Amino acid sequence: TYPFQRKTYWLNATTVTGDAAGFGQVVSDHPVLAAALGRADGEGTVLTGRVSLASHPWLADHAVAGMVVVPGTAFVDMAVHAAALVGCAGLGELTHQAPLVVPESGGVALQAVVSAPDDQGRRTVEFYSRPEADITDPTWTLHATAQLDPGQPAPVPVSGVWPPAGAERVExxxxxxxxxAEG
Structure with missing residues (x-):
């Protein structure tokens, strides 16, 4: 071809690929778990995201023993979001397995794997991470598991005097x- 004809032979991009929808996933509107994808076997949903000090600078305020750790309340928030996404009423129980340490530079890939509903409609969600630098590393760390409840949360009865009789103030x-000091 003649070099000054101003024609390209590359395919033009037809979609934006910088968001979850551009990658064939569903945008989940959560600050950490940005995308969701139904599993091919129909056995649940996977939510994915990324955590880093650059994208979530507020995490730097949660340092424990000199390391930045994702607070437990973030896992509660992610579990409640996953529950709403799959049609559950809310969080039943959450158990921490290991802390999620955020590196000083770079980030951590995060997955929330939601199971298919059991006979009572309950689901479980497991939170995993791995350093984002090596996508060939098959090692994921389990950080927390949670039970998602299908029904409406039971109302908490409010009655009596607060604080309850016999309560003691703790400094x-x-x-x-x-x-x-105790380690």
């Missing part, structure tokens, strides 16, 4: 220092 001054 928390020096609490964290005392825990640190």
């Amino acid at each position: 928390l001054e020096g609490f964290y220092e005392g825990l640190a």
